[in-house]
Amino acid sequence: MDKYMPISWYIGTEWTMPAKGLRKQVLSLDNFKFLNKPHLVSKVVVKVEEVQNLNGRESQYLSNELIEQEQKVEIGSALTPVDCYVELLVRQLVVGERARCFIATKTEEIRFILTLIKIEETKEIYKLNVAEMYALAMRYKENGVVMFKQYPYFAHAYFSRAAKFLISYKPFEGLTLHKDGISSEEMQMLFTQIQTNLAACLLNEQRYDDVLYQTKFVEEHPNATEKSIYRRAMAFYHLKEFEKAQKLIESVSNYQGKKEFAKLHQRLGESWKTSNEQYKNVVKRMFS
Template identity: 50%
Template structure:
């Protein structure tokens, strides 16, 4: 496979690039890591321009070998490393780079030594899929405050896994090893987390879409109700926002909800006054 030497791969959107330097095929097997994979790789050269950016794998200055389990990264650099490693063939050595938003270019050299585990998502049973989706959700929660866009990506990945098992009440627990209600509970949590990300992006209609489940739940979480009410408030759907808040038990004693209700009342009153002025001008 001499033709493979010098081969390049680029993800311009994320600023990722790799160029193949060498290929030592193991047992003549051409295999790339999948989204569910455990692998052994070596950092052949220390990373240039890493600075104080956190990374589980690139922080050491010396040549080092690591075990990587896909889907466990909780820093941007390590998330990008996972994406890069999925473009490697076992036995491949490549020069890699990550271009940051600040204009710096991280440069390093990696070798994929061995793929220990490689699993197709389609082969997972419900219990295994739940475990993976839960891991993605927890990674997203860990990254949310500092790296919200990466958190959003994890939440979406979790939702895509879980949605393949809808409708959850049709799941055969004896075959899948888990009750459908557990998958549904996790799906609702993930949807609520996606709604939080959508609020940050001011994508209020998407917040309403991702919290639509509250309309069919008897006792939805306060987080989901608050985020839905806040989205209605920003969309100037004041009555819907108020009715959503009023579904929360003892909302009058909860500062976050009472403050939002005050804002709703003030904005609603102002909106009615503005509407009245517009009508008066139309017929004056």
């Protein structure tokens, strides 16, 4: 039947994702029968060949030790920018496809040949149960924590994806360990941790209003973590909401003995004093 015949027009065509600087050129399709592509949750076997212009960039998938060997890839486990992009390219291949792939950089393109040999496991996101979704969000959160210091943009992407997955189960109150494999308390705790991680990314990006949005839970939960309180206070400080920042800091037990809180509290006092003096000078000039 025609539907089982190779799709001749697919061979030799090019796929691009300009926003990410990615593209691929199909070289061949061996034993093509079905349009099977990996989903976001997948374990696959691939082979990498002819890597060019990596130029010392970190990559597990494109490392010299694994070139021209079959290697297993679990989508969503990448811990470097190059590997995150390789996973995106893997998801654009069908089983049996061999393609020349390109990742744009500031200087020249990273080039390599990628073959998707087989898909061992794959599952659509909407088919995951609560416990599976929790485990996936936890993995993304942990990946983001590992990448945050060196690759904050990619950490932010992991945290955002994890938060979106968990939001689909809100409100969490109806979840139980017996029925869902995860309790509402566990789900809420993970969601709060991810919001706190997102706040750190947003502080780096100077998106202070967004930090306040992500840390609203601090005002609602008396047992909010010190990290979340500190990041909310930092956002208030940068927005010159000095009184709100001070109240938050002073709500923390023994804040004077905690280096970061004590330092921010001191900065607040100095900034508040400067702001008041500037205001007085403005008024004085207006009425002198």
